[in-house]
Amino acid sequence: MTSFTAVVMAAGQGTRMKSATPKVLHEICGRPMVAWPVAAAQEAGAERVVVVTSPSVDLAAALPEGTRTAVQPQADGTGGAVLAALPETAPGVPVVVLSGDVPLVSASAIEELVTAHLGANAAATMATTLLDDPSGYGRVVRDAVGHVERVVETKAPGDATPEQLEIREINTGIYCFDHAALTDALPQVGTENAQGERYLPDVLTLLRDQGLIVAAHVVEDSALTFGINDRVQLADVTAIAQRRIHERHMRNGVTIVDPAGTYIDATVTIGQDTTIEPGTTLKGATTVGSGATIKQSYVVDTAVGDGVSVGPFAYLRPGTELQANSKVGTFVEVKNSNIGEGTKVPHLSYIGDADVGPASNLGAATITANYDSKSKTKSRTTIGANVKTSVDTTLVSPVSLGDGAYTAAGSVVTNDVPAGALAVARARQRNIEGYADRD
Structure with missing residues (x-):
């Protein structure tokens, strides 16, 4: 040069x-x-x-x-x-x-x-x-x-x-x-x-x-x-820049099913044989590995490993890391968390400020309650390997679930769960007879 x-x-x-x-x-x-x-x-x-x-x-x-x-x-x-x-x-x-x-x-x-x-x-x-x-x-x-x-x-x-x-x-x-x-x-x-x-x-x-x-x-x-003087020209130039970003990734072995419905920042890197489905937005310093699939999701400053499946309708926020072959499914939001290799967060969950080990499965509506409004602080949740949370589990941080632990459906977990244990944290059910007939 x-x-x-x-x-x-x-x-x-x-x-x-x-x-x-x-x-x-x-x-x-x-x-x-x-x-x-x-x-x-x-x-x-x-x-x-x-x-x-x-x-x-x-x-x-x-x-x-x-x-x-x-x-x-x-x-x-x-x-x-x-x-x-x-x-x-x-x-x-x-x-x-x-x-x-x-x-x-x-x-x-x-x-x-x-x-x-x-x-x-x-x-x-x-x-x-x-x-x-x-x-x-x-x-x-x-x-x-x-x-x-x-x-x-x-x-x-x-x-x-x-x-x-x-x-x-x-x-x-x-x-x-x-x-x-x-x-x-x-x-x-x-x-x-x-x-x-x-x-x-x-x-x-x-x-x-x-x-x-x-x-x-x-x-x-x-x-x-081409120069830019107003917002019309800004939109015209942005469209050209976006098309060229798409073309660069596609020539490097990425499948973008519908470029017109896909938005990728200039700073994003994507590995070959990854498929980007329509309705996807990849922003910031996001890195996607090879062989991944991202469907109709919004991803910002996130590291997505090889063979990962994301979406549809997932929201991955800054600081998220998805290890190889993990899954983040429908209507799942993840923020500043590490999701272990092969771990699945299939649907309807929020995982924030958490470290999740490999091969775990977080059931629908698993929530990490990571913010204390009184102290105005955030704490982390630690979830081990091979953990299974049942539906509608809330993990109140700071809390730790050991390897192989389980939670019962509807539990609000406030204390650490030992490895291999089942946490049941819910009120015992009682039925009130004749309730519907009250005046």
């Missing part, structure tokens, strides 16, 4: 989102928008990744580990953003400029841009793409040898000639610069325009006027360069 620095511009206000949340912090498939280009740059081998922020927004919590930040003191345009980042860039290596609201750019596209830039011996290389309908975009005009002569804006009638309007190649706003050339030219960019901003494309004009090469590299997949 060729070394380079990536600068991600993320200081824009994003007013068209009409949101109290900064635009670049809106999530796409479980990952903040701004983290997508950062992750792509890191995967492409960036020596440094610098995210440019505004003084009023702290993006640190949304950024992958190792990301640097630079503050753009005032909203003075794309040129001002890159100028703020320059002190954090690595001297002597190319600078790739990305946008925090263009999340689909891939590691391979970044690598190809840097390679093309170096191969052209260019001072700057503009990433371009071809659109069937380029209306409203600046057209890239090339010279006789194929280098960029200029970008013609088309926002108003008369901005471009009829011949220029026929050009389908547009500027994507993604660039690669020679570090020394950028450092020399960028401070020369002025703010003599209606917005009083520094425009990064003006650097290209300066470099061209100095007789330096400004190259263009065509990104074949135009979707990689």
